[in-house]
Amino acid sequence: MATSRSDPSSLRKDGPPFPRLLVANRGEIAVRIIRACRDLGIESVATYSDADADALHTRMADRAERIGPASAAESYLSIDAVMAAAARSGAAAIHPGYGFLSENADFARAVEDAGLVFVGPPPETLESLGDKLAARRAVSAAGVPIVPGLLVPLPSDGDGSLSQIDLGEVAFPAMLKAAAGGGGRGMRQVADRAGLEAALPGAGREALAAFGDGTLYLERLISPARHVEVQLLGDRHGNLAILGERECSVQRRHQKLVEESPSPAVSPGLRAELAESARLVAGTVAFHSAATVEFLVDVDGAHYFLEMNTRLQVEHGVTELVTGLDLVAWQIRVAAGEHLSESVMASTPLGHAIEARVYAEDPHRRFAPVSGTVTAWRMPDGPGIRVDAGITANTPLPVEYDPLLAKVMVHAEDRPAAVARLRRALGETAIGGVQTDLSFLRWLVDEPAFVTGAYDTGLIPDEWGDGPTLTDEERSLAGEAAWQARARSAPEPSASARQGEPGAESAWQQVARREAVGRRRPG
Amino acid sequence: MSNYKLSIDGSPVEPAAGWALTWLDAEAGLARLSNGSHAEVCLIEGSGTDWVVTLRGRRIPVAVRTWRERVLDDAESASRRHDGPIEVRATLPGLVVAIVVQEGDQVSSGATLLTIEAMKMQNEVRAPQAGRVVAIAVVAGQAVAAGAPLLRIE
Numbered sequence: 001m002a003t004s005r006s007d008p009s010s011l012r013k014d015g016p017p018f019p020r021l022l023v024a025n026r027g028e029i030a031v032r033i034i035r036a037c038r039d040l041g042i043e044s045v046a047t048y049s050d051a052d053a054d055a056l057h058t059r060m061a062d063r064a065e066r067i068g069p070a071s072a073a074e075s076y077l078s079i080d081a082v083m084a085a086a087a088r089s090g091a092a093a094i095h096p097g098y099g100f101l102s103e104n105a106d107f108a109r110a111v112e113d114a115g116l117v118f119v120g121p122p123p124e125t126l127e128s129l130g131d132k133l134a135a136r137r138a139v140s141a142a143g144v145p146i147v148p149g150l151l152v153p154l155p156s157d158g159d160g161s162l163s164q165i166d167l168g169e170v171a172f173p174a175m176l177k178a179a180a181g182g183g184g185r186g187m188r189q190v191a192d193r194a195g196l197e198a199a200l201p202g203a204g205r206e207a208l209a210a211f212g213d214g215t216l217y218l219e220r221l222i223s224p225a226r227h228v229e230v231q232l233l234g235d236r237h238g239n240l241a242i243l244g245e246r247e248c249s250v251q252r253r254h255q256k257l258v259e260e261s262p263s264p265a266v267s268p269g270l271r272a273e274l275a276e277s278a279r280l281v282a283g284t285v286a287f288h289s290a291a292t293v294e295f296l297v298d299v300d301g302a303h304y305f306l307e308m309n310t311r312l313q314v315e316h317g318v319t320e321l322v323t324g325l326d327l328v329a330w331q332i333r334v335a336a337g338e339h340l341s342e343s344v345m346a347s348t349p350l351g352h353a354i355e356a357r358v359y360a361e362d363p364h365r366r367f368a369p370v371s372g373t374v375t376a377w378r379m380p381d382g383p384g385i386r387v388d389a390g391i392t393a394n395t396p397l398p399v400e401y402d403p404l405l406a407k408v409m410v411h412a413e414d415r416p417a418a419v420a421r422l423r424r425a426l427g428e429t430a431i432g433g434v435q436t437d438l439s440f441l442r443w444l445v446d447e448p449a450f451v452t453g454a455y456d457t458g459l460i461p462d463e464w465g466d467g468p469t470l471t472d473e474e475r476s477l478a479g480e481a482a483w484q485a486r487a488r489s490a491p492e493p494s495a496s497a498r499q500g501e502p503g504a505e506s507a508w509q510q511v512a513r514r515e516a517v518g519r520r521r522p523g
Numbered sequence: 524m525s526n527y528k529l530s531i532d533g534s535p536v537e538p539a540a541g542w543a544l545t546w547l548d549a550e551a552g553l554a555r556l557s558n559g560s561h562a563e564v565c566l567i568e569g570s571g572t573d574w575v576v577t578l579r580g581r582r583i584p585v586a587v588r589t590w591r592e593r594v595l596d597d598a599e600s601a602s603r604r605h606d607g608p609i610e611v612r613a614t615l616p617g618l619v620v621a622i623v624v625q626e627g628d629q630v631s632s633g634a635t636l637l638t639i640e641a642m643k644m645q646n647e648v649r650a651p652q653a654g655r656v657v658a659i660a661v662v663a664g665q666a667v668a669a670g671a672p673l674l675r676i677e
Contacts, residue, residue: 364581376551376566393551430553430566430577438580470531474578476539477563479529481556482574482585484544485567486527 016041017336018092018117023047023061024082025097028390028406029312030057033095036328045089047082049075051398056391065089070400076100079107083114093117093335095328099402102311103130119335121310125285129308133179133217138284139305144277147296147304149219153179154200167193170218176200178207179215182307184254186210189221222296222304224456226265227251229294230278231319233327233344235334236288242275243319243327244349248294250444252367252460257437258444259315260354261322264415264453270301281308290316290331314357314407317388321353321411352418353411356426356441360403363440364467369403372396376432380425384411384418397434405436419451440464528593530586572596590646598651608657608677611648613639613667622663624674628656636674639667650676 020043023033030046034057037044046061051070058064065085068075075081077100086094094111096102096119105126111118120126129135133151140146149170176199178186186207188199200216208214231243247263248256266274278293285308292313294306316327325347334340360374361367377393389406397403408425412418423445429438440460449455449463470478529536539558547553552567566577572592574585588596597614617639624636630650639646654676661673 375568376548376553378548378551378553426580427564429580430564432552432566432568432577435582436580440580442580470581470583473539474581474583475531475536477542477556477565478531478576478578478583478585479536479587480538480540480542481544481554481565481567481576481578482569482587483527483529483538485552485554485569485574485576486571486587488544489570 017333017338018042020045020089020091020093021119021332022065022082022086022089022091022094023057023097024076024094025100025102026052026055026057026076026390026401028388028404029097029099029314031060031390032388033097033328034061036326036332039326040329040332042332045085045091047076047085049398049400051400055395056389063089070398072100072400076401079104079110082107083110086111086114086116091116093119093332095119095332096311098312098314103309105130117335119331120289121285121287121291125287125310128285129310130181131179132177132181132307133215135284135308136217136305139281139308142280142284144280144305145303147175147219147222147306149174150217153215153217167218170220172196173221173223175219175221176203176216177219178203178211178213179217180207180211180213182309186214186216187254190218222298224458225249225296225298226263226456227256227294227306228263228266228274228297228303229292229313230274231313231316231327232278232282232287232291232293233325233330233334233340234282234288234291235340236337237339239340239345240279240282240287241340241344241347242278243323243325243347245271245274246292246313246315246318248315249455249457250450250459251457252363256315256357257359257460258354258356258441258450259318260352260415260418261318262349262352265297267301270297270303274303277303277305281305285310288334290327314404315355317386317407317409318353318355319349321386321409322349322351323347324350351411351413352415353409354418354422355407355409356422356444357404357437358406358408358429358431358441359437360397360405360434361437362435363437363464364435366466367437367440369399370434371399372434374405374431374433376430378428378430379406380408380428382424382428384421385409385425386411405431408441415453419445440467443467527587527589530588531583536585594646594648598649601651608675609651609654610675611636611651611673613648613669613671613673616669617646617667619661619663619665619667619673622659622661624656624659626656626659630654630656630676637661648673652676 021037022045023030024047034044044061046057046064047067048058048064049068049070052058067081067085101107103126105123108118108123108126136146137151172192174190176188176190186203188203190196190199204214227248228245230245233241245263246259246261248259250258281293290312291310293308295303297303320327360370362370373396379387386409391405410418410421410425412421426442444450542556542558545555547555554567556563568575572586572588574587576583594614620640621638632650632653634650635647636650637648657677658675
């Protein structure tokens with residue numbers, strides 16, 4: 001982190017918080033946690049499925065435990081397999097990362113029952129927040145505005161019983177959501193009551209498959225809207241640090257692609273309101289560790305509570321860049337019972353940070369995930385740039401898991417400088433073998449709505465779609481690069497030579513051959 | 524100047540003249556294209572006729588073919604499209620300089636049928652599949668456009 005500020009309290013005097021910690025995750029976040037362990041003097045234990053036997057996180061940890069076959073359900077999502085690995089390794093604590101088991105109350109309870117420390121909130125907190133409807137009721141009772149809508153579930157079979165439901169203050173169009181989870185799954189925008197009835201069965205099935213619970217509810221659609229979230233860090237002694245907000249409105253499929261801090265849409269007044277609402281939300285649960293309170297902000301600057309996630313977020317790095325704090329290290333330290341330091345409690349953000357997520361997805365085909373092997377891998381470097389990556393060159397991508405490859409983060413003194421730095425960073429980035437969303441990201445940093453900061457969650461569907469068609473200039477440049485590469489590659493036998501026709505080598509093959517020979521000469 | 528015919532998604536492409544290619548990491552395929560005042564870093568992967576250039580983050584498949592490869596490819600794809608009689612068409616504009624076969628001839632797959640001169644190069648049109656030449660639509664000395672029917676094989 002080229003521009004991070006020092007955090008004196010991180011210079012530890014009393015030895016590591018835990019002697020050994022098991023990382024119950026994979027990819028870039030497992031690498032991130034292993035690094036935090038190393039900074040804290042903790043031995044790290046990676047867990048890996050058969051698909052990840054040679055993965056970066058497996059090779060990087062002090063030791064690694066196999067937890068099962070490639071299928072996530074039998075490895076990274078298997079409480080039994082992860083607990084067995086913890087027992088074998090002698091770890092004292094488990095960090096779940098994000099996704100997988102990170103918000104699974106049964107897992108947190110199993111960790112505690114085994115006498116180990118779960119790096120995250122108590123199981124009861126995960127239980128109460130896991131039910132989004134219960135959370136809506138509790139948060140609303142605490143005086144925080146919630147998106148107008150239902151506080152009770154909809155019948156998910158979509159039969160006539162829907163007509164008996166009083167949709168109350170929900171006006172159409174509306175958002176159908178899963179009560180048991182987020183991440184865009186089970187989520188549908190519905191235009192009217194008929195659309196709602198049509199969408200219920202599919203959304204219910206999707207939610208059931210993703211979360212094991214098909215319960216759905218309905219909220220008013222806030223549009224246009226910006227997605228803004230507040231980072232919290234709490235210890236076991238009642239201290240709560242509010243570490244500013246992140247703007248997360250660049251989304252596809254209701255999932256984030258680019259995040260920044262601070263939000264260009266948040267005024268000092270709104271920032272204070274968001275902080276106060278986040279504090280009230282946190283007060284509805286017994287909470288310690290890192291958490292995020294997500295809000296929608298409408299065009300009038302009104303904010304509405306969406307959900308609280310009591311885990312590390314993918315985008316925690318932008319907050320780390322502007323605060324200079326190590327959130328992962330602090331999660332581990334507060335899990336061990338440490339108090340948040342004065343420097344954390346008094347932390348003020350400096351400058352502007354942006355994160356661009358690099359996914360193995362084709363942004364020209366609705367961001368569909370792609371499979372294959374990453375061949376070349378060139379990440380950006382230099383002032384103000386941080387890369388959290390989960391892979392290296394020549395890595396096959398397992399189809400079983402999330403296609404996030406890396407997070408390219410930049411930090412600069414203000415937003416225009418950060419956007420310029422991100423433009424440079426993406427220009428230095430090159431990935432071979434598979435299509436990634438880099439083409440979208442490179443478009444984004446020149447898109448006026450993003451450059452000015454005046455964008456909302458409609459940016460990708462409204463302005464990108466499947467992206468612009470190739471320009472004549474791009475086609476010509478690609479053609480030029482390709483033929484020059486062929487001409488310089490090792491000369492192939494000409495078609496006529498293969499067929500035994502002597503003397504038919506073409507002029508350009510001779511040129512290519514001469515050039516290939518010439519390249520071998522010194523100088 | 525390229526002696527290759529370039530196409531992207533089946534459409535011909537004119538190369539961008541005046542851009543020099545420098546390998547940054549030849550093994551990885553990382554290269555720099557520069558026209559003297561502006562430079563683009565790109566990634567080039569492939570071999571033979573099939574290449575993929577990753578430019579500005581986007582993978583662009585480029586077919587880089589000699590005249591001969593292009594004619595053979597097109598003939599082959601033409602034969603894949605038809606089960607019965609197939610029409611052999613000109614894949615590039617040029618002058619028919621020699622017709623090797625006559626109507627009624629049995630030809631084997633890959634046999635030379637006629638020669639078309641284009642851009643001062645002789646290009647042999649080969650039979651995409653074995654069969655009997657049932658009709659010849661052109662005569663020697665005739666100029667043909669790309670896509671013009673040349674002869675029919677059953």
